[in-house]
Amino acid sequence: MKFELLHLEEDRIRFLLSGVTAAFANGIRRACMSEVPVLAIDEISLYDNTSVLFDEQIALRLGEVPLKAEELDQFSMPEDCQCGGVGCPGCRVDFMLSAEGPGMVYSKDIVFTDLLVKPAFDKIPIVVLGEGEKLVIEGYATKHVGKEHSKWQAGTLCGYKNLPDISVSQSCDGCGRCVEVCPRAVLEIVDGRAKATNTLECSLCKLCIDACEPGAITLSPVLDSFILSIESCGSIAAKDLVAMASEEIQKRAEDLDAKLAELA
Ligand code: SF4
Ligand code: SF4
Ligand SMILES: [Zn+2]
Known part of the structure; x- marks a missing residue:
């Protein structure tokens, strides 16, 4: 090759x-x-939403915001985490979003408790708030792969x-x-x-x-x-994306090889 x-x-x-x-x-x-895992907002709790968008639409828009983590490797996928998927700092990162109109709520308004995690782009519009309208949300992001949902689609x-x-x-x-x-x-x-x-x-x-x-x-x-x-969603560099995808293919080939060896 x-x-x-x-x-x-x-x-x-x-x-x-x-x-x-x-x-x-x-x-x-x-x-x-x-097959390449990245972080995306997974669950939210809406404490206040007097915007023109329904809660579900807000949740969908937040989920599709690409997130960048300086140390992505420090997070496990929930099913692989030592907490057994219950949720802990090793497999989820909490965030808060609080805004009041008038004005546009942007991705940069999503603030994570882990300062090494942030939206990949600052200016993704979430919703326009009119005078006096409010949005108060808490939630968390988890690490998964694109085949589970497009919000985790790295490429x-x-x-x-x-x-x-x-x-x-x-x-x-x-x-x-x-x-x-x-x-x-x-x-x-x-x-x-x-x-x-x-x-x-x-x-x-x-x-x-x-x-x-x-x-x-x-x-x-x-x-x-x-x-x-190959174009990345912004969560990871494109060259790292291809490297991680290739590693995943290699890992699967090795798993298959090992299973076939057991049969021999
Ligand atoms: S279109 Fe003209 S320039 Fe192009 S291959 Fe045919 S003869 Fe040659
Ligand atoms: S792009 Fe289309 S027109 Fe141009 S060389 Fe290729 S096949 Fe021919
Ligand atoms: Zn965990």
Whole structure:
């Protein structure tokens, strides 16, 4: 397997994986979305809500706020915690939200008892409070994985595509029609002929093929090479998200290996 980093930001990563199957690439994508644990608001107690939103809507909005923990590893998932899931500082972190209108309540108004935990973004709107309207909430966040609920989904936009292989026949006269129709600026006229100079951006839309004579441009996916684009919800860095997803796959493979060894 070969890995090539194409682009890296705090909350997104794009990389090329070669020498793998589609199932493997898809496994990483799925693990990023459903198997990497993060914190999210789990339970709330509403002491006052005179806003225009129902209690349930407030609860839903709070649950979807991505939370960042400087030491995420210090928290266990409730079912794995020494408290047996009853709830303790090892598996939950309490918060308070108290606001009075007029004004917008933002994610930054959620204050956790553990100062190392906070919303990943300050300006996520929760609700607009009119003059004299109040919102007073207590609750706690727990650590789970995305397959249990989307609020624990660490990877948001996660996708992959085959690396395209584009070739242009010798009969090309350099008219430039394919260059004009390409929405991703993949093609250029080089030395009087069309050439793919930005293959990684090709979306396999085939507009270039339709713009020319049949067979002039051929486009095929490289079957064992995939471009993966992974975006984090903001709770953890994108590169850590991919690393944790890969560790989860490795752990499962080792578990399977151990179980098979017992059968031998
Ligand atoms: S491949 Fe076809 S459309 Fe593109 S420049 Fe050559 S002749 Fe023109
Ligand atoms: S398939 Fe679409 S994106 Fe790719 S080179 Fe052709 S026109 Fe451009
Ligand atoms: Zn606990």
